[in-house]
Amino acid sequence: MEWDSLNELNERVVACKSCERLAEFREHVLENSKKYSDVKFWRKPLTGYGDISGRIMIIGLAPAASGGNRTGRVFTGDKSSDFLISCLKNAGLTNQETSTSKDDGLQYIDSYITLAVRCVPPENKPERSEVLNCNGFLIQELKFMKNLNTIIVLGKIAFDSLVYALKEMGVNTKGWKFGNGNFYLANEIGVFCIFHPSPRNVNTGRITREKFIELLNGAREFSLSKSLKP
Template sequence: MKRSDADRLSDVAPPPDCRLCGRLAAFRDENSRSRPSWHNGPVPSFGAPDARFLIVGLAPGLQGANRTGRPFTGDAAGDLLYATLSGFGFASGNYDARKDDGFELVGCRITNAVRCVPPQNRPTGAEARKCRAFLRSEMAGLSNLAAILALGRIAHDNVLAALDLPRGAYGFAHGARHDIAPRLAIFDSYHCSRYNTNTGRLTAQMFGQVFDDIRNHLNASARS
């Protein structure tokens, strides 16, 4: 019997008590003791397994996804991301910064290069490498994948590494598009963090232009 994308993706998520990265596991344990009602575990991907569009962030935020258990849910980065997804037809329902708010993605899926919250919101290169098998399997399990959005340079570099593509051939730049297969392209954006939006490095208009490019690519690839 042919296995579905959902079956394949369920096999590649890290276990709830993943211990691959000692520093991250210790930080989760610390947060579990001080904040026992929080998720405090590897944050699973969010969205349908038949999605054509995958968004890759860096890692869960301490008071966002690590608290709520859903990527980009509960922090300022998620406020901009989910509003933009809704505006471009990639989501339905009302986002209320809770895992059980009924908000759903449409043709889209969200994951992180590193699944566990890191201290100071900064995973090490070794931690990203240890988590890369999950990112690689995530992308391989999406049989309809046509577009990947990398949020920030580190996510971009990890997407390339997971796809065994040379970093030097595909440089990161906000708004860049990299065609890596006949129907698959990587798009880059500055991360939608509070810091980037507060400093003006990333505006809602800049972010929206990237999503407009992605939507146009998805429409064109569906017709070809």
């Protein structure tokens, strides 16, 4: 199915209940939490956010229970967001270092961020069928990004969802494999693979801030260099 505008697509996203398991989970996760007893949760799917006419797309995994499922915006209000947004700022891709709530003034520069799966999954582990259910939304966003020349995937599930989408769009992804720092070309579009900035990856040292920023800078430089070509 195709949608004529991003607004129309986003209306469909927010109303989506295609995955029974996730639609049920997003409604009830953390509902007995004392920490959030006075907080009204979003509890709906998340749309992408940022500059749809930008040149860079960033794809994450899914909302966090206390992050996007609470605040209603992708990568907002949790530990992964703290790490990611401060690194994006360092690489020149956001206007500020923090992402705490929908009205905090965060803007993405020349970039748009979205998710492989738009509803919070139990234990952050969506099923393959759920990634596929959500894939049509990603395909549509890819089509809406008319200036796209660079894609950054954060983690294996984001990578897999991109590969599903590209195959559907007729792009040859034969031999592609996720790995931190891996790079591929999807026709002329550069695809950069980076570990997901989850607390587990950060706290265990699997990713460091320096390496993460270095990879983001590589993607940004690629995007700028493509833009300079006649």
